[in-house]
Amino acid sequence: MPEVYRPRHPERTVLYRVLFHYFDRFLAEYESRFEKEYGFLRPIVKEVVERYLDCGNPRCGFARIRCPDCGEERLLMFSCRTRGFCPSCHSKRLEEWGEWMRETLLLDVPHRQVVFTIPKMLRLFFKYKRRLLGELCRAAVRALLKYFQAATGAELIPGVVAVIQSFGQKINFHPHAHLLVTEGGEDSEGKFHHVASFQDSLLAEFFKREVFALLLRQELISEALVEKIAGWRHSGFSVHSKVKAKTRKEAERVGKYMIRPLLSLERLSLDEREAKVCYRYGEGAEEVERMDYLEFIARVTSHIPDKGQVTVRYLGLYANAHRGKVRKREAGEYKLILSEQECPRISRRGWAEMIRKVYEVNPLTCPQCQGEMRIIAFLTDYGVVDRIINHLKLTFVAEKPPPPHFAYQEFLMAAETAVEYLS
Ligand SMILES: [Zn+2]
Ligand SMILES: [Zn+2]
Structure with missing residues (x-):
């Protein structure tokens, strides 16, 4: 089985962990807690976050790449390519x-x-x-x-x-x-x-x-x-x-x-005791902004x-x-003063549609001969993906951040009510 190219672990970042474990709760509480300040929840938010949560997840499949010169093969995981978020x-x-x-x-x-x-x-x-x-x-x-x-x-x-x-x-x-x-x-x-x-x-x-x-x-x-x-x-x-x-x-x-x-991932950390996300900012990153998990999600997704x-x-x-x-350098006059276009597609390599899902372009350089590796197949079939994951013992687990303090308070209150009810 070819080696898997995997330079990073999104699932270990604070951003990923908080979104993975608290995004559903954020959605459930959005209307009551955030709508007034942030406006209606835009459908794009759910779409982008779900794609981001699949970024680099081996469960989502692999691209098989091969060097045409020396035959070296590798597997690449898909990236989300979300605009302005991941x-x-x-x-x-x-x-x-x-x-x-x-x-x-x-x-x-x-x-x-x-x-x-x-x-x-x-x-x-x-x-x-x-x-x-x-x-x-x-x-x-x-x-x-x-x-x-x-x-x-x-x-x-x-x-x-x-x-x-x-x-x-x-x-x-x-x-x-x-x-x-x-x-x-x-x-x-x-x-x-x-x-x-x-x-x-x-x-x-x-x-x-x-x-x-x-x-x-x-x-x-x-x-x-x-x-x-x-x-x-x-x-x-x-x-x-x-x-x-x-x-x-x-x-x-x-x-x-x-x-x-x-945001810069290096400036994010968790306050485990208070269950808060901390973000360092300012010159020299000396100040700290602290947010509970849902507030943090509201901000980043806005x-x-x-x-x-x-x-x-x-x-x-x-x-x-x-x-x-x-x-x-034609002498023709410049009629248009302001015209606008969407950011041009930058990819210089004209791969098939699926390439947009592919992780990064630099691993396409062959580690053996420095030639340019080509994508030869996309492995997305559940059974195949599962076998690769088991064979290579790949893991992708986002550790859960500690539960918010107020959840514990709620639990205590619920417990008290239950005791009152029973007695
Ligand atoms: Zn090669
Ligand atoms: Zn991504």
């Missing part, structure tokens, strides 16, 4: 994306990261209406275009990679826009103008106006409220553009930071993107149609 699938994708961005997308000009934040009191509109997150992103881009226009007097088209992050550092709901932008842009003649200075206060002012206009259009706020917030000394709208990227390599790092996973929700946008010089023109 930490290990996400980081794998991040690496490929970063490389693609550096080699194919980015122009060889200086870039900046510009982060746009909205006031706390406006966050909830975006929590219940996810589609507005895309609008928030566009508002940020429009603010940037206005700024360039104000700074140079010309209508410049920059290259923009825009990402909406929905999470703050405590895994809480904190929507904000991260833009990786070229410092400057091209004018209608195709000439690139460098804008070296970014003024955050001015950008924030433009951004504020764009967001107000957006919320007014959607009839979510009134003119009176706009005036009220605008009158505050600190409106809560802020822009940060301190992070510079001189080279494409640096810009790649910034880009990867923008689409990083919502960041699962909706089906079809665009998470990365490419605009201006980085929009697809545009990119072609830029590369060819």
